[in-house]
Structure formats: C-alpha cells, structure tokens
Amino acid sequence: MDYTPFTIAVYARLNDIKPTRRYVVYVALVGAMMAMTQFGVVIARKSLGASELMVTFLAMSTPVANLSSLWWARLIKGRDQRIIIIFVVSIGLLVIASGGWLFSINHLLIIHVTWFTAFALLRTSESRILQQHVSSGRTGAIFGKGASMRMIVVAIISAIAGFWMENVEGGYRDIYPIIALIGVVAMVSIASIQTSEKGITTPMPINRHFFLDPLRKVITLLKRRRDFLRYEMIFMIFGGAFMMTGPVVPIYLVDELNLGYDIIGLTRGTVSQITGVLAMLIFGRIFDRTTPHRLAVGLFSAMSLYPVMLIFTGMVDGLFRTIMISVTFAYFGAVMSGVLILWQLASIRFSGDEDAGIYHSVHLTSTGVRGLVAPLLGYAIMTIAGIKAALITSASLFLFAGIMMGVMRWIDSRTGEWHSLRIEN
Numbered sequence: 001m002d003y004t005p006f007t008i009a010v011y012a013r014l015n016d017i018k019p020t021r022r023y024v025v026y027v028a029l030v031g032a033m034m035a036m037t038q039f040g041v042v043i044a045r046k047s048l049g050a051s052e053l054m055v056t057f058l059a060m061s062t063p064v065a066n067l068s069s070l071w072w073a074r075l076i077k078g079r080d081q082r083i084i085i086i087f088v089v090s091i092g093l094l095v096i097a098s099g100g101w102l103f104s105i106n107h108l109l110i111i112h113v114t115w116f117t118a119f120a121l122l123r124t125s126e127s128r129i130l131q132q133h134v135s136s137g138r139t140g141a142i143f144g145k146g147a148s149m150r151m152i153v154v155a156i157i158s159a160i161a162g163f164w165m166e167n168v169e170g171g172y173r174d175i176y177p178i179i180a181l182i183g184v185v186a187m188v189s190i191a192s193i194q195t196s197e198k199g200i201t202t203p204m205p206i207n208r209h210f211f212l213d214p215l216r217k218v219i220t221l222l223k224r225r226r227d228f229l230r231y232e233m234i235f236m237i238f239g240g241a242f243m244m245t246g247p248v249v250p251i252y253l254v255d256e257l258n259l260g261y262d263i264i265g266l267t268r269g270t271v272s273q274i275t276g277v278l279a280m281l282i283f284g285r286i287f288d289r290t291t292p293h294r295l296a297v298g299l300f301s302a303m304s305l306y307p308v309m310l311i312f313t314g315m316v317d318g319l320f321r322t323i324m325i326s327v328t329f330a331y332f333g334a335v336m337s338g339v340l341i342l343w344q345l346a347s348i349r350f351s352g353d354e355d356a357g358i359y360h361s362v363h364l365t366s367t368g369v370r371g372l373v374a375p376l377l378g379y380a381i382m383t384i385a386g387i388k389a390a391l392i393t394s395a396s397l398f399l400f401a402g403i404m405m406g407v408m409r410w411i412d413s414r415t416g417e418w419h420s421l422r423i424e425n
Helices: 004-014 019-035 040-046 052-075 080-101 105-133 136-166 175-191 209-222 228-258 261-289 292-303 305-315 318-351 356-385 386-415
Strands: none
Touching: 004 292, 019 105, 019 136, 019 175, 040 052, 040 080, 040 105, 040 228, 040 261, 052 105, 052 228, 052 356, 080 105, 080 175, 105 318, 105 356, 105 386, 136 175, 136 261, 136 318, 175 261, 209 228, 228 292, 228 305, 228 318, 228 356, 228 386, 261 318, 292 305, 292 318, 292 386, 305 318, 305 386, 318 356
C-alpha cells in the first residue's frame, strides 16, 4: 500500500501547526491506536484460543521490544530522524494492516513484536521533542494535556471497538487496518517536528561499536549518576510487578470472570481512561511542583490495592461484578495516569541540560529487561499456585516498591549523591 501522496499532504498541513500542538495531535492519535492494540492479549485468549504460555509471550512482546530503544537513540544521532521515523514506522504499520487477515496467535505475535519495536523509536523521539520544544517548568502540564487527550480518545475507541468485536463475527480482524491508517497520520505528526542534536553533525557508523557502545554508555551513565541508578532499580521492581499482571489479568477477565469484549472494552478501556483524564491533569501539575521520588512513593503504594480489588471482583456475581470491575479499573486508571507521567517525564528531570533521549532510552531498555522476566514469573506463579496468588504477589511488590523509593532517596542524601530534581522557577 502506497501512503506517499497522503503522507506528503498531511506533512504539509502539519508544518503550519506549532510543534507543541503537533505533539498533542500525535499523542491523541496514538491513543486511538493503543485503544485497539490493547485488545491483543484478550483476542489471543478469547478468539484465537491461545494457551496461557502464548498469552504470556504476547504480553512480553511490548516491553521486550523496548530494548531496541538503545539503538534507535544511537541511530538517529547526526541523522534526519524524520526520515528514519517514516521508514521504520511505515514497516510496522504495514505489518499491523495484515491483521485484517489474522487467523493465528503466531501472526498476532509477529504484529506485536514488529509494531512495538517501531514504536520504541517514537518513544525515544518524544523525550527529545519535549525537552527542546517545552520549557522545563511546563513539561508536566503539556504532557498532561496531551496524555489527557489521548485518554479521551482511548475511552471512546475502546467502547466502540469492544462493542464491535463482541457483536460482529470476526470483528477483531477489522480493527487492524484501521489502526494502520490512523498510524500514518500519527507518524507524520511526530516526524514533522524538528529536533537538534547539540553539536552532533556526523552520523554514527553502523558497525560493532554501534551495537556495543550503547550498552557501555548505559553502564557509564548509571555509574556516574547513582541517584538515577537507584531510581531505576525501584522502578524496575514496580514495573516488574506490573508486568507480572500482563498475562494474568486478561486470562482472569476471560476465564474467571467470563467477561465479553464489550464489558472489557468499557471497563478496562473507557472507564479507566475517563478517571485517568481527570487524574492526569492533576498529576501533571503535581509533577511540576514536586520531585519524581515523592510522587512515586504515593503512586507505587497506591497501586497495591489494584490486584486486591480484582480478587474481590471475583467474589461477587451479576450486576455487582460489573460494578466492581468498573470501580477497579476506574481506580487503576487514576493511579496509572500518574505513573505514566513519571515513566515519561522523570528522565527529563534527571537529565537536566544533558540529552534527555539518552536517559529515556535507559528507562525504555530497563522496561525491556524486566519484560524478559516478569511476565514469565507471573505465568509461573499462576500455573503453580493459581491466578489469585499471582495477583497477591504483584500487590506485595507494588507496596514494597513504594516504600523502597523513599528509602533510596534517603540514601541519595546520606551518600552525597543527591541532585536537586525540583524545577527552578
């Protein structure tokens, strides 16, 4: 499929829009894509009859694909990132479009790995765009505005997609070509935003150093910034607990709670995003006025209630179950909106005047590392001790991460490796 004429037309129109507005447009469109791709693990279990292990592999595909961010960050240095984005993401979108003929879990796995590997490039570019086009005191507010818009889109699209897939035979195949078309506009929106490379004019050659040096730089950065290392260590625990629920929650919703696409889309998608929109605006402003550590202590601890609420949902039936699952995902959406701000913006706060893309690529890479282990751990606990045991384990780790984030900041101050992470007005 040739997107060139359409791409050029959209690109020309977007160049007349301010970079921050183009970023908000991009985030909103990505929301529409996320609303539909989030059904992947549910489709795997409910429509493709995938085993628990294959559902786990599918849940792993997204975070593991983030490992590529280390090399994406390096590839775009000294090169026109707009051309790279259009080329790489176009491949991902073509593979997504093939989902219109989706018949097997293996095909779905290929779609997820390909698309989310390309999406890691966009994530790496986002931090650099925010750093260069938004003043440090407004990043939380701008990101919160864009993310809130995205959540509104997710809320609407999730309900529509869930209703469609529940009531139309084979309807889950229809969403993939739509994702691809929306992705074209999103891709061009972000590719149209220019960024500078702070004195780097020569592209880095693609050789063995290209692949090995990023790993060395990660180690060097973490050795130099021990406070960032400790922050990432605790975020690794929290993220691991969250990823443990990746294969567990979809199986729990389908097998234990017997929910359809419509209820899952309405609660996990729409309800969680509506509360997330309101909370995102609040947490965005809180982030601009506090430090990542303080915000993380509260949010990580609060997330420990989410798995417990899921367990209680399984103890009631009928209308009460629908109400309880709605309340559960409303709570999840509110807390997760704050976590999303931390995940996206904390690297900018740590980087200061350095390249935020490098810091965020480390953050993305750690996501990939825990993605290799945590979903399998969740699968193992679920298989050996049951779904509820896996949920209780994740709840315990959430609470532990919240407590330890405060402890790590205290260690920063005691060791003299403390850096002010507040915004200077």
